[in-house]
Amino acid sequence: MYFYNVINVTIIGTGNLAFHLSKVFLKNQKINLVEICGRKKNLPIEFNHYINYSNNISRIKNSDICFICVSDDQIENISKNLQTEDSTIVLHCSGSTSIDVLSNHNSYGVFYPLQTFSLKKNINFSNVPIIIEGNSNKNLNIIRDLSLMLSNKALKASSKQRLAIHISAVFTNNFTNYMRIVADEILKSNEIDTKILNPLTFETFDKLKYLSSKEAQTGPAIRNDLKTIKKHLNLLKGTGHEKVYETISSEIIKLENEL
Amino acid sequence: MYFYNVINVTIIGTGNLAFHLSKVFLKNQKINLVEICGRKKNLPIEFNHYINYSNNISRIKNSDICFICVSDDQIENISKNLQTEDSTIVLHCSGSTSIDVLSNHNSYGVFYPLQTFSLKKNINFSNVPIIIEGNSNKNLNIIRDLSLMLSNKALKASSKQRLAIHISAVFTNNFTNYMRIVADEILKSNEIDTKILNPLTFETFDKLKYLSSKEAQTGPAIRNDLKTIKKHLNLLKGTGHEKVYETISSEIIKLENEL
Numbered sequence: 001m002y003f004y005n006v007i008n009v010t011i012i013g014t015g016n017l018a019f020h021l022s023k024v025f026l027k028n029q030k031i032n033l034v035e036i037c038g039r040k041k042n043l044p045i046e047f048n049h050y051i052n053y054s055n056n057i058s059r060i061k062n063s064d065i066c067f068i069c070v071s072d073d074q075i076e077n078i079s080k081n082l083q084t085e086d087s088t089i090v091l092h093c094s095g096s097t098s099i100d101v102l103s104n105h106n107s108y109g110v111f112y113p114l115q116t117f118s119l120k121k122n123i124n125f126s127n128v129p130i131i132i133e134g135n136s137n138k139n140l141n142i143i144r145d146l147s148l149m150l151s152n153k154a155l156k157a158s159s160k161q162r163l164a165i166h167i168s169a170v171f172t173n174n175f176t177n178y179m180r181i182v183a184d185e186i187l188k189s190n191e192i193d194t195k196i197l198n199p200l201t202f203e204t205f206d207k208l209k210y211l212s213s214k215e216a217q218t219g220p221a222i223r224n225d226l227k228t229i230k231k232h233l234n235l236l237k238g239t240g241h242e243k244v245y246e247t248i249s250s251e252i253i254k255l256e257n258e259l
Numbered sequence: 260m261y262f263y264n265v266i267n268v269t270i271i272g273t274g275n276l277a278f279h280l281s282k283v284f285l286k287n288q289k290i291n292l293v294e295i296c297g298r299k300k301n302l303p304i305e306f307n308h309y310i311n312y313s314n315n316i317s318r319i320k321n322s323d324i325c326f327i328c329v330s331d332d333q334i335e336n337i338s339k340n341l342q343t344e345d346s347t348i349v350l351h352c353s354g355s356t357s358i359d360v361l362s363n364h365n366s367y368g369v370f371y372p373l374q375t376f377s378l379k380k381n382i383n384f385s386n387v388p389i390i391i392e393g394n395s396n397k398n399l400n401i402i403r404d405l406s407l408m409l410s411n412k413a414l415k416a417s418s419k420q421r422l423a424i425h426i427s428a429v430f431t432n433n434f435t436n437y438m439r440i441v442a443d444e445i446l447k448s449n450e451i452d453t454k455i456l457n458p459l460t461f462e463t464f465d466k467l468k469y470l471s472s473k474e475a476q477t478g479p480a481i482r483n484d485l486k487t488i489k490k491h492l493n494l495l496k497g498t499g500h501e502k503v504y505e506t507i508s509s510e511i512i513k514l515e516n517e518l
Contacts, residue, residue: 120470
C-alpha cells in the first residue's frame with residue numbers, strides 16, 4: 001500500500017543521525033518528511049530550514065513511519081509519550097536497544113544504520129547497511145522496502161544479533177579511531193607531523209580488501225617480539241597509554257599462539 | 260659520486276621487507292641489486308629468481324649500500340659478522356633499534372620505511388615515508404638521496420623519535436587491525452557475514468581526511484553511555500575480549516572528560 005504513493009515519515013530527535021536521515025529523506029522523491037520533533041526550541045541551523053519543526057511531542061503529526069532518533073536511554077521514555085495511529089510503524093535506530101521497548105505501540109520495529117555519523121562529514125547512505133527488525137512479518141517487509149529505498153543493503157537480525165553487530169562496530173570504528181588519537185598524541189609530543197601516518201592508515205584499511213584481518217596482522221606482538229614491546233612500554237611510561245598497549249599486545253600474543 | 264652512476268646495493272634477509280625492497284630496486288634503473296644474502300639454503304620462490312643469492316655472509320659481495328633487513332634482535336649480531344669496505348654504507352631498517360648497533364662500521368645509518376608489509380599485498384613504495392638517520396652529514400645526504408629515488412618523502416629523525424614513530428605505527432596499524440580481528444570474531448560467532456563491516460571500516464579511515472582523530476571519535480564511550488557499555492560487556496563475557504573493551508573504553512571516557 002505505502003509504496004504506490006509517497007511515504008510520509010516523521011523524525012523525533014535533532015542529533016547526528018536525525019540530521020543525516022533528514023538529508024537522505026529530502027533527496028528521495030518517494031519520501032515526504034512531514035516533521036521533525038525535538039526538545040530544542042528551534043531546529044538546529046545545520047538542518048534544511050524548510051523542514052517543519054515542533055517541540056511538542058504530544059501533538060506530533062500523523063505519518064506512515066515515525067523514526068525515534070534519540071539517545072538510547074531516552075528511547076523507552078519517548079516511546080511511552082508517543083501517541084500514534086495504529087497503522088504508524090514506530091522505529092528506533094539503536095544498535096544496542098531491544099525492539100521490546102517499543103511494544104506499547106501496535107506496529108513497531110528497528111532501523112539501525114551500521115555507520116558512524118558526524119555532522120561535519122557527508123555520508124553516502126546508499127552504501128550503509130541497514131539492520132532491521134519488525135514486530136510482524138508485514139511490518140518487517142515494509143521496513144525492508146523502505147530501507148532498500150535508501151540503501152543497497154538491508155539485513156534482518158534479532159535484537160541479540162544487532163547488539164553483537166553494534167559491539168563489532170565499536171571495535172572496528174570507535175576503538176580503531178581511538179588508536180589513531182593515541183598515535184597522533186605520541187607523534188605530537190615528539191614534534192613529528194601526524195600526517196606522516198596517513199599512508200600507513202590507508203594501507204591498514206586497504207589491506208582488508210585483499211587479506212583477512214588475521215592474515216593482515218603484523219607487528220611486534222604477533223611476532224612475540226618481547227624485546228621491542230619492552231622498549232615501547234619504556235617510552236610510553238607515564239603517558240597513560242601503557243595499559244592500552246599492554247592489554248592489546250598480550251591479546252595479540254595469545255592470538256599468535258592460537259594460529 | 261654515487262648518483263652519476265648506478266648504485267650497487269645488497270640486501271641481507273629474506274623476509275617481507277627484503278621481498279618488497281628487492282621488487283622496488285629491480286624496477287629502478289639507477290639501482291643495481293647485486294645480491295641477497297640470507298640464512299636459508301635458497302632464495303624463497305616469491306622473489307625474482309634472477310637475483311643472485313648466497314647464504315654465506317662472510318663472502319658478501321661489495322656494494323655501495325648494504326641493507327640489513329632481518330628481525331630486530333638479529334641486527335646487532337649480523338652487523339658484527341658483516342665485513343664491508345669502509346665506503347659501504349650499512350643500513351638497518353628497524354623502527355625500534357638505535358643507530359648505534361651498527362657503530363662497528365665506518366659508514367652507517369637507518370632506513371625505516373613507515374609501512375606494513377605482507378608478502379601477498381603489493382605496496383606502492385612511492386607513498387611510503389622513509390625515516391632516515393646517518394652517522395655523518397655526508398652519509399645522511401646519501402641515504403636521503405637514495406630514499407627520494409624510491410619514495411616521495413624522506414624524514415630525518417633521531418633514534419628516539421624513530422622509536423616514537425614506530426610506537427605510533429603499532430597503534431595505527433597493528434592495534435587497529437586487531438580491532439577488526441575481534442569484530443570479525445564477534446560477528447562470526449553470531450552467524451553474521453563479516454563483510455557487513457566494510458562500509459564502516461572504510462568510513463572510519465575516510466573520516467580522517469576531513470576531521471582530526473579527536474573530532475572523528477563517536478560511540479558509547481565518548482558519550483559516557485555506561486548503560487550501553489554494560490550491555491556490551493555482558494555480551495562479551497567469557498569471550499576474552501572483555502578486558503580490551505574495558506581498557507579502551509575507560510581511556511576514551513577519560514578523553515571525553517578532557518575535551
